[in-house]
Amino acid sequence: MDFILMTEGDTPVGLTHEHRYRELIEEVLLAERVGFDAFGSSEQHVALGTASVSAPEVLYPYLMALTSRIRFIHLVTLLPTRMNHALRVAERVATEDILSNGRVELGTGRGNTTLALRAFEVDPSENKAQWREGIELIRSAFLNDVFSYVGEHYKIPPRSLVPKPLQGPYPPISAAAGSPSSVETAATMGIGAIMGGLYLGFDLVENMLKLYDKTLAATHHPYPITPRKMVAIAGGMHCAQTTAQARTEAKPLFEMAKLSTDAYERLSKLSQDYAYMGAVKDIDFNDEEYMFERSQGFIVGDPDHCIQHVQRYADMGADALVLRVDSLPHHQLLRSIELFGKYVIPHFKNPRNIVRPADDVLADIRPARPAHEEALRQYHANHTKETAR
Incomplete structure (x- = not known):
């Protein structure tokens, strides 16, 4: 199982974004030292709290120069045409792949906040089709020399991508998949799926993992596939010396979870493609026991308790966990990263070496x-x- 550190640069009131970015850099460097496999951040625009990373394609090359082992995954690059032209995404990812010596991955999505979608004048009823065409265009540009594309949203004459990515056949590609329908789409396309994020419990995610495997096996894939089953721990991972301490410190994450899902119900009414998000209205974000233990949104506890949670995902067949470590004081985040890296990751990577x-x-x-x-x-x-x- 791979362990992906996710931080979005959530900046508390009274702190500057500059200061938070410096903290974020320190957190990523620690994550590399203690054994995390990858780092990723979302692409959030005009966000009110919970995230400040709007240009990960600028942040990542800086971090790539400071690291040597850890991989970088976009979690996720938004592919509505008004936000990111897919050909520009292909160029940027290819450049990152070269600069990182083959350590970049492309997670993709269509946007999940009305703040960003309206700011960029994105039609929620069209962005799913734009996302899908964007994936096809990116893969064609990576794979074919020369390539061309004709669709509803993109019409690209024969061209050659410059520069070309380092990884072959191309950097791994995945998609945010919050619903069974999105999981099926990702598996049908032969790309990875980043599942979870709705706090609806473990059964939903387990069914998604099974659906992904079933659909992937039943589909003919014209492109080289980059399959991977990733599960997002969207509320947060927080590890401390005791589970009681971890829970006490992590309680502020409930407010972050409420804020980050605030637009979901509104989006569910704007387009049928977002209808599944309406289920978030039934979540009681104040139910501590449910949120920490049954919502599938958190891994919070001492190292042994964290191991128990991770084992549950391993038993389900997850290939990677996306662990959001953010929205808490910097010193707590550093301690959490270090404890998880020292005591939890080795349990799944090198169990024979544990004393x-x-x-x-x-x-x-x-x-x-x-x-x-x-x-x-x-x-x-x-x-x-x-x-x-």
């Missing part, structure tokens, strides 16, 4: 002694016979 208590090792040694002693007796008996000959 066990001496008593546990001795408990395994003692039952193994009789078999070893019997093997010694057999060896000596056979050796005596060979000598006698």
Whole structure:
């Protein structure tokens, strides 16, 4: 399983965006040191709280120059045509791929806030079709030299992409998938799916994971596929020395969750493509037990409790977890990243290397002694016979 650190530069009242960005950089550098596989941020425009990263394509190259191992995934690049022309996205990602020595991935989406969609004059009834055409255009530009495209929203004459990406056949591509329909679409297209984010519980996500596998296997794919099942922990991951401490510190994340989903019900009424988001109106964001333990929006606790939560996703067959670590004081975020990297990630990456208590090792040694002693007796008996000959 891969572990992806997600932070959006949520900047508290009274702090500057400059200061928060400096903190964010420190958090990413720590994440690389303690074993996170990738870092990602969303692309949020004119946001009121919860996020300040509007230009990840500018932020990432700076971080790429400061790192050597950690990968970078756009979570997500918005593909409505008024926000990002798909050909420009292909050019930018190819450039990032070169600068990072093949460490970039492209997550995509169509936007989930009325603030941004209205600011860019995006029609919610058209942006899903624009997103899909954008994916097809990007893959064609990456794969074919020369490429062209004719659709409802893009009409590109024969051209050659400059520069070309480093990874072959192209950097991994995925899509935000908050509904079963979106999961099916991603699997049909042979791209990864980033599932979750609605706080509706584990059953929904587990069914999405199964649906993805089933659809992917049943579909013929004309393009090289980049399948991956990613699950978003959208409310937040917070790890502390004790679960009680982690819960107390993480309670402010409920307000972030409410704010970040505030537009969902309105969007559900603007377009049938967003109808599934209306279910968020039934979530009680003040129910602490539900939010922390059953909503599927959080991984909060001491390292052992976090391991239990992650194991649940591993058992479901998730390939990666997108862990939002944000919206809390910087020192708490650093501690959470370090604890998760030191004690949780190794449990799933290198379990044989984790030092066990001496008593546990001795408990395994003692039952193994009789078999070893019997093997010694057999060896000596056979050796005596060979000598006698």
